[in-house]
Amino acid sequence: MKQPSFFAKILLFGEYGIIENAKGLTIPYNFYKGTLKFVDAEEHSDSNEKLMEFAAYLSSEMPDSFDIERLEKDLAAGMYFDSDIPQGYGVGSSGALVAAIYDQYAHNPIATNGLSKGKISELKTILGKMESYFHGKSSGIDPLICYMNIPLLINSKDDIDTVGLPEEKAGKGAIFLINSGVPGKTEPMVQAFFEKMKNEGFRKTMHKEFTKYNDACIDAFVKGKTEPLFKNLKNLSTWAFANFKPMIPTRLLNAWENGIQSNDYYLKLCGSGGGGFVLGFTKDFEKAQQSLPDFELEPFYRF
Incomplete structure (x- = not known):
């Protein structure tokens, strides 16, 4: 059949x-x-x-x-x-x-x-x-x-x-995947998140800062607004580096921080983290490739 x-x-x-x-x-x-x-x-x-x-x-x-x-x-x-x-x-x-x-x-x-x-x-x-x-x-x-x-x-x-998304364009920008080289396990990552949520300080920043940056990214992406998208992506990537470090694959920690500092690209979790793929966003895919020579970048959306 x-x-x-x-x-x-x-x-x-x-x-x-x-x-x-x-x-x-x-x-x-x-x-x-x-x-x-x-x-x-x-x-x-x-x-x-x-x-x-x-x-x-x-x-x-x-x-x-x-x-x-x-x-x-x-x-x-x-x-x-x-x-x-x-x-x-x-x-x-x-x-x-x-x-x-x-x-x-x-x-x-x-x-x-x-x-x-x-x-x-x-x-x-x-x-x-x-x-x-x-x-x-x-x-x-x-x-x-x-x-x-x-x-x-x-x-x-x-x-x-x-929801409808903006049509892809043959531009320099791209959203891509990076393979961390190791699989992640969802259940322990989610359990670790719930443990972190017991902390009032983390809970507060999650509800105020993460939600603000995350929702702003979605709004900008759906409307095809590149500048506010990347402004909030930088904030979201920086927030994750400070608060989601256990979920970021170890092999990508330096690359994650380098993206924030260089502004060549920004990384974020793809799912629960701990391994697997990580998402990358860049205004210039060739520049991102040059900044990440140790990784294979798999683009799936161009703009």
């Missing part, structure tokens, strides 16, 4: 902030994708076994929402998730898997076309409960973007809407 593909995602803005009701902006990243497939081969037994464990979770926690019998039958026939989305890199590997299972095995899956805010919120809740199996707790945002495959503006936990 021919199965649909589900693409990776990038959370441009809102990492950790969306947990505290700040805004977020997430976009599909079609460079990576995953598809449910059938094959009689030992090389995919690991994926098949992990899907069986996920199916057992769905059978226990959400039995009325899925055709568990058909899912288990297909897994017994060797179904696996064929994915090139790197795991632990902040681009939605578990989100794409959750989206694929929901699409094929949910009873009456919600269609993606013309969804109201209420339906988007309902879908996010279902997908979040599914993805909680992988991360302990999930907002549902990652599988939602992987399932809908269109940019989403997160105004708050219960207010999510589709």
Whole structure:
């Protein structure tokens, strides 16, 4: 059978902030994708076994929402998730898997076309409960973007809407990914964040400063306003360097600080951090490449 593909995602803005009701902006990243497939081969037994464990979770926690019998039958026939989305890199590997299972095995899956805010919120809740199996707790945002495959503006936990983005231009500017070289683990990073939130000083700066810079970046990016975008990106990158240092991959600490000092580029977390990809923004991609000779930069949006 021919199965649909589900693409990776990038959370441009809102990492950790969306947990505290700040805004977020997430976009599909079609460079990576995953598809449910059938094959009689030992090389995919690991994926098949992990899907069986996920199916057992769905059978226990959400039995009325899925055709568990058909899912288990297909897994017994060797179904696996064929994915090139790197795991632990902040681009939605578990989100794409959750989206694929929901699409094929949910009873009456919600269609993606013309969804109201209420339906988007309902879908996010279902997908979040599914993805909680992988991360302990999930907002549902990652599988939602992987399932809908269109940019989403997160105004708050219960207010999510589709959004149009400025068209790409063949300019000098770029948003890019840097590979830290090591995968990150979402659950311990999120737990560390909640520990930090117990500190009143951190909580105050998170709600006042992070939210201010983060939301201003989103507003400027959506409206295509480069100058206010980069002004607030510098503030956001500086704030993260001071307050999110445990989440910044060690290999990128010097590069992160260099970007703030040189203004050649600014770095920010891509997802929960600790490893995986880091996001970069620059007005001059060639200059950023020259300033980061030890890293391979993967541009995905030009302006």
